[in-house]
Amino acid sequence: MIKIESITIREFRGIRDLTVNPTRKNFVISGPNGSGKSGVVDAIQFGLTGDISRLSGKGTAGISVLRHGPHVDKRDDPEAAEVSLTLYVPGITEKAVLTRNARSPKNFTLTPDTPKLRAALEEISLHPELTLSRREIIKYILVEAGERSKEIQALLKLDDVGQTRAILQTAKNKLSTTQSSAQRELSNAADALRRHLDVKKLSKEDILAVVNPSRKALGLATIEDLTSDTLLNAGVLESGAQPVFNKQSALRDLNALSELLPDSAELGRSQTFALQKDIAALESDPALLQVVTRRAFVERGLSLVDGPVCPLCDSEWDDLEHLKRHLQTKLAKSKEAEAIQDRLLTNAGQLASHARTIVSLLNPVLVLAKADGPSGFAEELTAWSAALQDLASHLGSVEEIVARKESLTSGWVGVPPSTAEAIATLEGVVKAKPDQSGTVAAQTFLTLAQDRLNSWRTARRAEKRATRDAARGQKVYSAYCEAMEEQLQSLYAAVESDFSTFYREINADDEGAFKAKLEPSEGKLDLKVAFYDKGMFPPAAYHSEGHLDGMGVCLYLALMKRLLGERFTFAVLDDVVMSVDQGHRKQFCALLKKHFAKTQFIITTHDKVWAKQMQTEHLVDSNGGIVFHSWSVQTGPVFERLGDVWHQIDEDLVKNDVNAAAGRLRRHLEYVSAELADSLGAKPSFRGDFSYELGDLLPPVIGRHGELLREAAKTAQGWKDKDAEERVEALKKERLDALDKYGGESWVINKAVHFNEWENFSKPELQAVVDAFRTLLGLFWCPKCESWLYVTPRKGQPESLRCRCATVNLNLKGK
Amino acid sequence: MATVQEQILMSFFGKLADTDELDEETITALRSLLQSDKKVKAEEVVALLKENTEGAE
Numbered sequence: 001m002i003k004i005e006s007i008t009i010r011e012f013r014g015i016r017d018l019t020v021n022p023t024r025k026n027f028v029i030s031g032p033n034g035s036g037k038s039g040v041v042d043a044i045q046f047g048l049t050g051d052i053s054r055l056s057g058k059g060t061a062g063i064s065v066l067r068h069g070p071h072v073d074k075r076d077d078p079e080a081a082e083v084s085l086t087l088y089v090p091g092i093t094e095k096a097v098l099t100r101n102a103r104s105p106k107n108f109t110l111t112p113d114t115p116k117l118r119a120a121l122e123e124i125s126l127h128p129e130l131t132l133s134r135r136e137i138i139k140y141i142l143v144e145a146g147e148r149s150k151e152i153q154a155l156l157k158l159d160d161v162g163q164t165r166a167i168l169q170t171a172k173n174k175l176s177t178t179q180s181s182a183q184r185e186l187s188n189a190a191d192a193l194r195r196h197l198d199v200k201k202l203s204k205e206d207i208l209a210v211v212n213p214s215r216k217a218l219g220l221a222t223i224e225d226l227t228s229d230t231l232l233n234a235g236v237l238e239s240g241a242q243p244v245f246n247k248q249s250a251l252r253d254l255n256a257l258s259e260l261l262p263d264s265a266e267l268g269r270s271q272t273f274a275l276q277k278d279i280a281a282l283e284s285d286p287a288l289l290q291v292v293t294r295r296a297f298v299e300r301g302l303s304l305v306d307g308p309v310c311p312l313c314d315s316e317w318d319d320l321e322h323l324k325r326h327l328q329t330k331l332a333k334s335k336e337a338e339a340i341q342d343r344l345l346t347n348a349g350q351l352a353s354h355a356r357t358i359v360s361l362l363n364p365v366l367v368l369a370k371a372d373g374p375s376g377f378a379e380e381l382t383a384w385s386a387a388l389q390d391l392a393s394h395l396g397s398v399e400e401i402v403a404r405k406e407s408l409t410s411g412w413v414g415v416p417p418s419t420a421e422a423i424a425t426l427e428g429v430v431k432a433k434p435d436q437s438g439t440v441a442a443q444t445f446l447t448l449a450q451d452r453l454n455s456w457r458t459a460r461r462a463e464k465r466a467t468r469d470a471a472r473g474q475k476v477y478s479a480y481c482e483a484m485e486e487q488l489q490s491l492y493a494a495v496e497s498d499f500s501t502f503y504r505e506i507n508a509d510d511e512g513a514f515k516a517k518l519e520p521s522e523g524k525l526d527l528k529v530a531f532y533d534k535g536m537f538p539p540a541a542y543h544s545e546g547h548l549d550g551m552g553v554c555l556y557l558a559l560m561k562r563l564l565g566e567r568f569t570f571a572v573l574d575d576v577v578m579s580v581d582q583g584h585r586k587q588f589c590a591l592l593k594k595h596f597a598k599t600q601f602i603i604t605t606h607d608k609v610w611a612k613q614m615q616t617e618h619l620v621d622s623n624g625g626i627v628f629h630s631w632s633v634q635t636g637p638v639f640e641r642l643g644d645v646w647h648q649i650d651e652d653l654v655k656n657d658v659n660a661a662a663g664r665l666r667r668h669l670e671y672v673s674a675e676l677a678d679s680l681g682a683k684p685s686f687r688g689d690f691s692y693e694l695g696d697l698l699p700p701v702i703g704r705h706g707e708l709l710r711e712a713a714k715t716a717q718g719w720k721d722k723d724a725e726e727r728v729e730a731l732k733k734e735r736l737d738a739l740d741k742y743g744g745e746s747w748v749i750n751k752a753v754h755f756n757e758w759e760n761f762s763k764p765e766l767q768a769v770v771d772a773f774r775t776l777l778g779l780f781w782c783p784k785c786e787s788w789l790y791v792t793p794r795k796g797q798p799e800s801l802r803c804r805c806a807t808v809n810l811n812l813k814g815k
Numbered sequence: 816m817a818t819v820q821e822q823i824l825m826s827f828f829g830k831l832a833d834t835d836e837l838d839e840e841t842i843t844a845l846r847s848l849l850q851s852d853k854k855v856k857a858e859e860v861v862a863l864l865k866e867n868t869e870g871a872e
Binding site for chain 2: 157158171175479482487563
């Protein structure tokens with residue numbers, strides 16, 4: 001995986017020309033809605049993958065990176081839209097510059113271009129989830145269990161898992177089908193042998209009981225045991241090329257077919273009825289018929305998709321995701337079709353089985369008909385047998401079944417009209433033949449018995465093989481399912497535990513006992529969460545939207561931890577932290593620092609106070625961010641880099657750009673006054689709409705600072721802590737000097753703070769204001785740890801005024 | 816860190832090795848098929864699992 005050192009964006013989305021330098025560290029991009037933040041997110045995603053997820057989900061038909069990636073003024077010049085990323089790959093400690101333009105999103109240049117760097121890039125392209133937007137976190141939380149299962153399985157790259165399972169299941173089913181067919185063949189062969197021997201069951205004793213008298217009649221040795229290579233007709237003279245005829249056996253064969261005829265209309269009736277009904281349903285709805293007949297085709301296509309070109313028709317799509325979604329939609333529509341398909345194949349399979357049984361009865365009669373049947377009967381039987389075999393072998397797919405619909409009626413057996421009469425005639429001919437001599441009867445009986453025993457043995461071997469194959473198929477499939485279930489159970493348990501831990505750490509003050517339960521079941525993933533001590537509920541049942549967002553982020557982080565482990569070195573959190581309420585932001589920062597210290601987060605937010613808090617909480621460095629103020633089509637975003645605000649103001653003034661300097665100072669003061677009011681516990685006049693302005697906040701902040709120093713002085717005296725007294729005195733003196741300077745400029749500061757007349761300043765006036773505020777804000781700032789002062793604890797009576805590194809640390813807790 | 820699929824396959828082949836129904840040669844062939852980069856077809860698995868020799872009666 002990678003980290004980003006710098007990003008250069010030209011003419012891409014809403015950005016004309018911008019370079020930002022995250023320097024492999026956490027980086028925050030803040031600004032109001034519509035100021036261009038998402039343009040940076042899009043650029044990162046495009047640079048890394050050649051794709052932009054916002055241009056590929058639902059409701060983005062007709063939108064593409066090629067056409068809509070470039071800045072709107074460059075839409076006819078996609079080559080001008082370029083993103084360049086300087087990447088660092090921690091695993092191999094190498095750097096590279098990756099450049100793409102919108103003309104050919106899938107192509108890129110990499111400098112240097114080495115196999116290891118390419119491999120790192122390929123891995124990134126497999127993980128679009130590294131960019132997380134709010135709409136994505138919601139899909140893990142506020143969705144049906146089936147949808148959640150799909151989303152999480154996609155994130156965890158479980159497609160391969162499901163695909164392998166499906167392949168093994170298909171293999172198992174095919175082997176099982178072969179086994180059923182072999183069982184049917186064995187059953188038919190057994191019937192033929194039983195009929196010839198005229199026995200009820202094929203036990204060794206029963207067979208030998210009818211075979212040995214014939215052998216005795218021929219003066220042949222009795223067979224004592226029936227083994228796999230026993231020849232029932234051992235010693236019998238070969239009959240030559242003539243078919244073997246045994247009168248009694250022939251009569252039984254004729255009788256078997258004859259008995260079938262009266263009931264032939266009933267045979268397979270329920271199957272043909274169901275088949276006709278389903279075929280009629282398909283034909284009355286051409287769209288459904290199309291879906292059913294194409295279903296297998298689409299399934300196959302979906303399994304072969306590995307790029308934006310459709311494997312079924314070679315059409316080129318904007319990207320792989322659009323193509324996949326298109327095919328998945330086709331399949332999703334065909335749930336009803338799937339049920340019909342299953343019924344059609346099952347009923348047709350049973351019908352084919354009946355057909356093969358009839359053929360097995362018909363074939364011995366055909367031999368008799370050829371020798372002694374009435375004229376044309378053998379030809380009729382041949383055609384009948386061929387028709388049934390043809391039908392049985394062409395009922396394996398929906399298309400074949402529908403094509404055969406004319407045959408699949410109650411008369412599907414297709415008994416030739418004169419069959420009963422012809423059989424009766426043939427039977428008469430056979431009966432009229434003189435009884436065979438004992439010798440001939442015994443010879444033909446034994447020879448036919450051996451023929452049918454051979455067929456039965458062959459069928460039994462095939463059946464045993466097919467049974468063993470089917471058992472292997474079943475074993476392989478069930479072993480895979482077991483392994484899958486165990487691994488997924490363990491994975492989900494780990495995710496559940498991490499998710500609960502993360503959420504508890506953020507909400508320790510009010511949900512310290514929070515726990516969650518992920519319950520996987522066939523195609524579903526239920527999520528239940530604790531609501532205080534009231535029980536486990538679906539997330540949206542009682543939790544607020546803010547808490548749900550927090551859950552989404554926590555679940556995402558837990559999943560990524562399991563998915564990538566140490567390789568989770570980079571993620572973009574696109575406005576997903578906006579709903580973390582103020583009271584929990586510190587904990588959120590602490591969570592990322594504690595559990596994901598090696599991960600570089602690029603975080604966007606429209607809340608500028610939140611952005612600054614990430615700095616004061618040291619989630620991002622003091623210069624680890626950029627603030628977008630506004631945006632226009634012509635200029636792109638108007639921005640300011642963090643960390644160098646005074647330097648930038650000085651530069652503005654050197655350039656005589658008083659308006660820019662004034663605007664920068666005002667925005668900085670607005671942020672700092674809000675931050676300090678919060679961290680020091682200042683008490684501005686309450687505003688019901690919470691829209692505090694600079695004039696509402698700054699005076700109470702200054703006043704609160706004085707109060708805290710007085711309190712610290714009093715406490716130090718109470719404890720008789722001379723050192724502390726001296727430290728407080730030094731701070732009080734510093735404050736007096738700063739306020740003198742501030743007060744000296746009060747006439748112009750008032751214009752600014754209370755009357756908002758920033759734009760009317762002259763350069764010297766503004767320079768004086770800048771100097772005064774720089775000195776004033778220095779009272780609240782620790783240059784060593786680069787943090788604002790704060791009181792602790794946040795709630796209740798303050799016990800100390802301090803900075804993060806404790807260079808400033810004044811005791812406020814008296815005796 | 817192995818992917819979920821890699822972990823599943825590792826456990827899966829471990830389970831197969833403990834059974835008498837598949838010989839080592841078949842398991843090795845199945846392993847090489849399922850761990851290859853190409854798209855696997857069900858027919859290939861069927862061919863692997865089918866007995867090549869005549870079984871005993």
